[in-house]
Amino acid sequence: MSDIKLAPDNACVSSPECPSDLNAPSNLFDRIVINAFSIICFFCTVTLTLIICVATFFRYILEGNLYGYEEYVKLLAFWLYFIGAAIGAYNRTHVTADLVNAYLPDGKVKDSLTVVKNLITVCVAALFAYYGYVFFMFGFMGPLGTGIAIPKTSVWRISLWVGYLSVFMGLVFMVYYFARDLVISLRELFGRKKR
């Protein structure tokens, strides 16, 4: 289970179930990425909330129908999920059941295990990021790979690759931030950076 940390005002900040405090990005690249991702998440949440509320209003008050609104809502939801997960990788708030580490004393064994854990994480996430790329290209280039017969939604004819791109991007940035953790753990293991 991930460690649960408390903010100064005693708010729960590091559990999958409670709001997590965003660590301020230290370098320019992270600052740009995390701020851009935060704006995307905010936009997606607010927009899909408004669309669903308007659709509810239309259905129950005006007895009308916002035809095919689900297509936009689902698209926004996928961007929210995967961009949120990428920020989660940056914040290290992904759920873990870290039993061995919790009972190991600090030292070389624990540091080595952290490196192994991070290495497995990076390799597996990279494999699935590659599958994410194949998935995205399937939507972008079509099933024949020629840009013909690109899959689209049934009502508004939105190209499905718009949603697939969120999966690919989310996985790529997760790999990037998992790799950052791997580098940090390697430095700690080989003593270049003290705890």
Next chain:
Amino acid sequence: MIFIALIILVICLMIGVPVPVSFMASAGWLIFFGGPAGEGYQATQLLPYGYAQMNSVSLIAIALFIGAGGIMERGRIGEKLIDFVDVFVGHLKGGLGIVAVISCAIVGSICGAACATLSCVGSIIFPRFHREGYPRGVSAALLANASLLGLLIPPNATLIIFAWISGQSVLACFLATVIPGFITIILLCAVNWWLLRKNTTIMIGEKKNRTASDKIQLFRSRGRIALPALMLPVIVLGGIYGGIMTTTEASAMAVLYAIPVGMFVYKGLNLKKTYEVIVETSVTTGVIMVMLYSVAMLSRLYILEDLPGVLLGVFHAISTDPLMIMFMINIFLVLMGMLMDDISVVVLTTPILMPIIMEIGFSPIHYAAIVGVNTGLGCITPPAAPVLYLSGRLGSAPIDEMMKPCLWFIVLCWVPVLAVTVFFPKLSLFLPHYIMGTPW
């Protein structure tokens, strides 16, 4: 190959690989070495399968309920609800404990997640516990247990996920946990009174001298202040159970209503804080959803490898009695709950255990109630008891002081509720049957 995939999953989880990546690692093994002859599976079909599974409007409710919970906490909406509940039972000995339990049930019914409920109610009520001289261990253990009521008093994220994975009606799953939830509320209040019955340190202060007219006066004044906050559960629960809105629509309405109430009525939010809380809850959502995406892919491979059939074979080797198998499943769920959080347990076990539940003749809706109670029990049972540790830290209570009262809550509250939920199916099936016509 399936056994190696399971071993990879267990090892990855134990060494601390993030849960979604652990699922992917297990799936990765099966992609390369799974199948009847070890020829592997088509990896390119897995991500589209997960995407198709996740492409569901009902899952968006999870994101929006988490958002509503965050807004409630920062917008001081929870604080006004607690003040209002205090009018009714605050003057009794141990009354603040009852206030905490009922407040957790109300807040949990909106934000639907234990840690969010705990941090929302705990940050307000722990200072009051200390002021009134409550023993630290008892108060922290009580709040840890009460915060799990969000798993039983719907709507909640765990049951939405359960319904999504098992293909059951979300509303039926919600209704199944209502009666066990109310029994849990009553038992928590009773155990709280029993633990504090001989305590001499509790000071109720001026609350003890409240006359009937004082109470009416307080009811009016606090009720007026709390009215906008009280409308939130009315919108969510009334909307869903009144058949006016779907769960997703109710969750969107909750967010849309909570933001102006938090900003303009209780003044706990401004534009910056609203932006922050929405981004923070988006991250929480993303973390949960990637886990769901990875488990959607993994469960497909496990089904192809017939893991439920293998597990059923193991259960049948021990006993063929359905009740005995259900007992073993319960032990398995409690053990899983001791190692993981509630959502991880549900996403991992539901696709594997659901075919077994159907095979031995139990209702999936009944099983939803069993899962709700079981995951609640697991969340407060060490070694991995996130809610217990968080409550200890919020209430400044050492874990050893919390363990004894917590054990009493487990033995006198959770275990009896689990037993009646398992052995009296009509208790959970009563509401789904009468409201939705679900078969017994």
